[in-house]
Amino acid sequence: MSKFVERPRYVCALGGAIGTLKVLPRTVPILHAATGCGGNVALALNQAAGYMGSGYCADQALPSTNTSEREIVFGGEERLSEQIENTIKLVDGDLYFVVTGCMVEMIGDDIRNAVKKYDKGSVQVLGAETGGFRGNYYKGYEIVLKTLFRDFVEKKAVTDGKLVNLWGVVPVQDVFWKGNIALIKGLLHKLGYRVNSFFGEGETLDNLRNAAAASLNIVVSDTFGVEAAQVFEEIHGVPYITAPFPIGDHGSAIFLRQAGKALGMEDAFVEKVIREEQDYYYSYFERIADVYSDLDLQRYTTVVGDSNYTQALTRFLADDLGWLPELVVITDFLTGEQQEQARGNFTGYESGVQPELVFDTDASNVGKYIARHWGQSGSQKYFEGFNPGFILGSAIERDVAESLKAPQLTVTYPISNRVVLDRGYAGYRGALRLTEDLLSVLVGNR
Amino acid sequence: MDYINEKTPPIREDRLGACMAFGGSCCELSRQSKKGCLFQNNRTFSQSxxxxxxxxxxxxxxxxxxxxxxxxxxxxxxxxxxxxxxxxxxxxxxxxxxxxxxxxxxxxxxxxxxxxxxxxxxxxxxxxxxxxxxxxxxxxxxxxxxxxxxxxxxxxxxxxxxxxxxxxxxxxxxxxxxxxxxxxxxxxxxxxxxxxxxxxYEEEDPVLPDEFEELKEKYIISRTVNVLNVSSMSRSDEQELVNLLKALELNVRVLPCYAHPDDFADSYEAALNVSICATHDDYFSEHMKTKYGVPFILKTIPIGIANTSKWLLDIARFFGMEERAEKLIAAEVEELNAALKPYREFLKGKTAFLAGGEIRVITTAELLHSLGMEVLGLRGFHFDRYGEALLDQLIDEIPESERAIINIGTGQPFEQANLLEKLKPDIYIGHPGGNGWANKQGIPVFPLFGQAFNYMGFLGVYEVARRLTRTLKNTSYSRNIVKHARLPYRRDWYSQDPFSYIDQSVAP
Structure with missing residues (x-):
């Protein structure tokens, strides 16, 4: 049974669905939900996501039935039909997608009915039940992907051997999603593949429509988008792999080898690509040798965030940068099985670092885990402690960082103290951005 | 008003007949509002x-x-x-x-x-x-x-x-x-x-009653006003209003925003409740009167010279200090007008469009007019009798505002996009949270409020004039962005009646 969450770092399934559709090219979400659901998630999907903006037709522009007491009593299907019809008249989109809130689901409104009438027409209208009580952002992302794969992706008879699909980088919830997608696509381009990511730079709905021609689906997460990959395989027969989200040399090499193997590539070619990327990476990474060693910039680190991001950050910190990320707090909802899977991604460090992993959704506990792991000063003369410490987490960790006087960089959701545009941390090049951002915090007062 | 024994308060549709969908001229809204049926208006297309x-x-x-x-x-x-x-x-x-x-x-x-x-x-x-x-x-x-x-x-x-x-x-x-x-x-x-x-709260009686202390306390209460602040105010807004009231030797308590929970306990020990905005606090003021007999003033928001003066005079009148307040206002206004001179020259004839809460947009319209600007249109989140009183006052004092377009809707940027395309104001002044849309239409934006800036009182007038001028000094961002961004509405929407999706059929 689930429990309450103290300072949750995610909106509900409906919010996840809206966030996902908000950034799908020329897609118009239509909200069938109580008055307020749309406005309620708007700030969270904009200002808490590095000020990513209102999107094409989201935030205040998001069409919504604004269901109220009358419809709750008498049913809201009629109002929904009217809203869909007028949205199509007024809003210019290539795909319309109805998502639902808790209340309309609880009163039993049937959205399929309202959507069905567009089945054979020129306008495409999809729908999915995404009531907030179904789960958090990731759940909404999963539901939308599943619906798109089932109802929008066209069946293909011929497979394009040089085409792959990529997902698992969760838009908006990963505030750096756009940059990260571009960076991971870059890695796969190096292997000689074209990539559909559906949300990436320059992509259109055609990338999604024709996705069934791909030879492999790569999900850069063990958790998010895996069910959608199963649906895709079932309907379109495209196999999938899951791979940990990669940041830095060690993480990216794992990713490239895993993808290369699944794509049946020769090891020698993959290793050549890795070497080329390493050459580029270390030509910059070596520059910090001076400042790193002059100022003693190694830090004990606490990493806070979802299972996808924390494993990538921790591997980069431990094996690339040589820091001591000894404590990791994973904050998303995971089943026991998913927790075990997540644990697997925190092993096999070349550096020998063995981080303590905690699964906890409550923000206040982060400070307690830090105290437990490194000990709390009782004004002893000789004392170890979280010093010099560094916290890599979200804006929510600002409180604990301030109380411990530890420097901090916000890289996981929510991020309300940075503006994020095309920055990404994935792969080799992203790790250089991360290095710049981390060390800039430490030299910020000089 | 006495709902305080109920578990839940009534909704504003029922309590105030508040309306959330209207489009027309200011004059028309004022007329229709008096019929009392506007609350039934609805939309056949709505945004969140x-x-x-x-x-x-x-x-x-x-x-x-x-x-x-x-x-x-x-x-x-x-x-x-x-x-x-x-x-x-x-x-x-x-x-x-x-x-x-x-x-x-x-x-x-x-x-x-x-x-x-x-x-x-x-x-x-x-x-x-x-x-x-x-x-x-x-x-x-x-x-x-x-x-x-x-x-x-x-x-x-x-x-x-x-x-x-x-x-x-x-x-x-x-x-x-x-x-x-x-x-x-x-x-x-x-x-x-x-x-x-x-x-x-548990409070024990003092062992030795101190009559002088009690008298003193009574006197302080008789000179205490509660200023009912709103979360859209800044600390500097608060300070400006407190300073004005202190000049009348009043003791000021600021509630409810940023207060400590304990600050409410004895908040009824006041001579007067002073509203900043009826949209926010009519419910509280009325109940404080019913339950504790604390009178209140709820007419306007201290934005702009005219409304700040009215606000201050109303309070002064209550304490029998009208003359003193008049002197204070005269001195403040003289100093302010001298400071405003260069900004008035710059802003003269510039056109504006306003969007936000009813009380705030109507009074800000008056402020802009006093700076020599012309208000082409207004949008209010909702409309009720408090807005009606201020709208009538605006029409009365600035007759040309009768013609200005007024649109009532919470959000609903599609109606606004249509209006802005037609009206093409020099500047858009809007409630934070929805300002980006106007910016993407190429219109420079000035936020209607900001918790880091001063808008209220006499200082607020100067700050608004100064910052409006600054905003208009370089409008390159909005001019650039309009060439590369587009709003989601179909082209033909802009040639239609902006209020096509408002259903007024229920209202007579």
């Missing part, structure tokens, strides 16, 4: 808006040393993740030791929808009390528990016996109303029932 719960948080996230418990599925109150950072900063302006924003979501899931969520609420309240030891725990009820029938009042009554914190229920279920401002009534209802009143 916030709910009572979202807006309740605008006040509640300012309360110091409180923990907010949102009893709902995981997404309700999601805006808090974006607000936590700046809320802490603004709280610290009032108390350097403020904790900032602390909240818990009860995370109702599919199982709770069937079995009820009461246990989760209990555990969340107990956790909030033991983890933080706050002065107050504010429990916000949302749609789902209301529909499944969780009895939050009984739980709270029961837990109040064992918690250190005062527990305040706020009934702000989103589906109940389309008038977001019902939120203010929901919040004040909770505050009035659970934080105001000495009977809620």
């Amino acid at each position: 808006q916030g709910c009572q719960l979202t807006l309740s948080l605008a006040i509640l996230n300012t309360i110091r040393d409180a923990v907010i418990v949102v009893h709902s599925p995981i997404g309700c109150g999601a805006g808090l993740v974006a607000q936590a950072g700046f809320c802490k900063g603004f709280q610290k302006l009032r108390d350097p030791n403020a904790f900032g924003l602390r909240w818990i979501n009860t995370n109702l899931d599919e199982i709770d929808v069937i079995n009820g969520g009461e246990e989760k609420l209990r555990s969340a309240i107990i956790y909030a009390d033991s983890e933080y030891r706050p002065s107050a725990i504010i429990v916000m009820n949302s749609c789902v528990p209301a529909l499944i029938g969780d009895d939050i009042d009984t739980i709270i009554e029961d837990l109040q016996k064992q918690t250190r914190a005062r527990i305040v229920p706020v009934h702000c279920e989103g589906f109940k109303t389309k008038i977001q401002a019902t939120a203010y009534d929901a919040v004040y209802h909770g505050i009035l029932r659970h934080l105001v009143g000495a009977e809620l």
